[in-house]
Amino acid sequence: MVASIVSAKGITKRFGKSIAVDNLRFEIPQGRIVGLIGPNGSGKTTTLKAILGLTPFEGDLTVLGYDPRTQRDALMQEVCFIADVAILPRWIRVSDLVDFVAAVHPKFDREKADRYLAKTKLKPTMKVKSLSKGMVVQLHLALIMSIKARLLVLDEPTLGLDILYRKQFYQSLMEDYFDEEMSIIITTHQVEEIENVLSDAMFIREGKLVLFESMDRIGERFLEVIVKPEFEDAARELNPIDQRTLFGKKAMLFDGVARDALEHLGEVHAPSLSDLFVAKMTGALQ
Amino acid sequence: MTYPWHDSTPIYRQLKEKIVNMLLEGVLQPGDTVPSVRQISAEYQLNPLTVSKALQELADEGLIEKKRGIGMFVAGGAIELLRASERKKFQDIEWPLVVERAQQLGIDLKQLVNRNVKGGK
Helix, strand or coil: CCCEEEEEEEEEEEECCEEEEEEEEEEEECCCEEEEECCCCCCHHHHHHHHCCCCCCEEEEEECCECCCCCHHHHHCCEEEECCCCCCCCCCEHHHHHHHHHHHCCCECHHHHHHHHHCCCCCCCCEHHHCCHHHHHHHHHHHHHCECCCEEEEECCCCCCCHHHHHHHHHHHHHHHCCCCCEEEEECCCHHHHCCCCCEEEEEECCEEEEEEEHHHHHHHEEEEEECHHHHHHHHHCCCCEEEEECCEEEEEEECCCHHHHHHHEEEECCCHHHHHHHHHHHCCC | CCCCCCCCCCHHHHHHHHHHHHHHCCCCCCCCEECCHHHHHHHHCCCHHHHHHHHHHHHHCCCEEEECCCEEEECCCHHHHHHHHHHHHHHHHHHHHHHHHHHHHCCCHHHHHHHHHHHCC
């Protein structure tokens, strides 16, 4: 049994009368890369904030064995976080920032940060206000990657970055940082970009967990068939969870129907994670 | 999906296929080092589990060898092993499809074979 990194047993967060996070239950074991995927306002950031001890909530939650509400200091030594609104003071120099983190974080490896920065166009004397958006993310990443954490939380880490920076970001993450002793939680709207990196996907909608499965299981569970017109009725009998029109043909999505049972109906393939997401989000609305 | 992966077979299988093709084309030779799980997962932005699965299958089939603490290498007899299995795959699976397609299109297979062999291409 692999140790749990995050264990949530019914966490709920209310803002006045509205419920942002509704009775979430999940376990994230060690060595996983989990994509937390949901539309705007579905409770993703609130969930991350609960995990990081940045917001009060109801229910039971342990992160690395700590309660984020009462043991936040201990927790923060082993967790790293890049927020979607990651802001650094505009006046600070790169070297000052490295000095600062080195002084406040006991697990910060300064040499590692310098080595990583040397590979970028960032210079120690540069001020944050003169950096491009991509360079700010690189700076963040340099700081994060120099802290040996057991949990890394990334909230829209590549928002607003061009494709080159985005690719480089995930490449550095996989090459220099991730190992099987830690876990990563990522939220992003760029699902296509991360789906192959993930080991698990967690769909959340209106504060509720809609799906939480390993990518392997998702590949086994969900299949999409471009149904031949003569088999449309037969296909409908198998209760597709979603249906869309593709070049005039019906593409039906099935959950838990064996491939053998579908193959004679038409061309079978695995849906992309973004198609599955759209199906799961709209399907629940109907 | 990034990189030219397609969605009709799992990615670990496509990655495996890719390595197999590199062997058949001679890009990877017996004795060559196979990049680590970490390097491959960074380069193609794949989950390490996906990469491990592909490499494990190649190891099970005897195409690559793991040497503890050093890394993975293309096995000595890999090319021969592979040619044999690819030959079988061509005869059992791919060729019948070609025949079927040719018949569908009304192509005379004998003529086609003669022309391609004589023409050199």
